[in-house]
Amino acid sequence: MAVVNEKMWVSDIVKEIPKSADIFREKRIDYCCGGRISLAEAVDARGLDLEEVLKEISGIDQHEGSGIDMRYLDEAAIITFIQNRYHRELLNELSALTPYITKVARKHGPNEPHLVRLETLYKTLKNEMVAHTSEEDRNVFPLINRFMQNPTSALVETVKPHVSALESEHEVVGDILKEMRDITDDFTPRGSACGTYQLVYARLEKLEKDTFDHIHLENNVLFERVRSVI
Structure with missing residues (x-):
């Protein structure tokens, strides 16, 4: 059982x-x-009470629904998990959600301008993530696999800028998602919102969760292992 204290990194x-x-x-x-x-x-x-946060974390059942423990997978297995669990689902959801975002922005945007901004943010997020995941799948992940199997000095110089670039792109995506949450009042639709409006907010909130979990796994597990060898 993990024991959490205030000095531990959040990641x-x-x-x-x-x-x-x-x-x-x-x-x-x-x-x-x-x-x-x-x-x-x-x-x-965040101006929160440390003891209260520690109490909430200590109250988590660490055995219930914990899923796969990435600490026991090698880098190739982590990459396969990322691609199957996050990349495929992400690309499918980004495509499927687009028409609903557009519909809500066109129907309600004239009276609720934040929905027009939401559509713009979503399109930017979609473009960023499509390009980002494609670069990872086609170039960076195969490179990381080769590097972790044989960390030569030549591969070190090749891998380092790729990892830094991906982490910078993650920050851009994180900022987009944070603004989405801000302008939607934590993805809370107004009381009289139609079904499509409610659906968009619910699916954006799930998209945010999956994307943050996705980024955490790359930054703080996979890339951290790469940095430990560089």
Whole structure:
């Protein structure tokens, strides 16, 4: 059983207790791109009560629905998991959700301008993630596999800029998702919202969760292993 304290990095807490990501997401604590800070620092930045947050995390059943423990997979298996669990589902959802986003923006945007901004953000997110996942699948992930099997000095110089570029792209995506949450009042539709409006908000919230979990797995598990060898 993992014991959490205020000095642990937020990203490390999520690695130890994956379900803690739900608590951090609810409290708007970044556990992926900005997760390499202590819990105490993260809580203080949000103006939260440290003891209360620690109590919530300690109350998590660490055996219930914990899923696959990535610490016991090698890099190739982690990459396969990322591609099957996140890349494929992400691309399918981005395509399927597009017409609903457009419909809501056109129908309700004239009276609710934030929905027009939401559509713009969504299109940017979609373009970023389509290009990003394609680059990972075609070039970077095969390169990481080769590097981890044979970490030569030549491959070090090839891998480093790729990992840095991907992490920078993750920050861009994280900022888009944070703005989406801000302008939608935490993905809370107004009381009289139609079914499509409600569906869009619910699916965007799930998209946010999956994307943050996806980024956390890459930044704080896969890329961290790469950095440990460089």
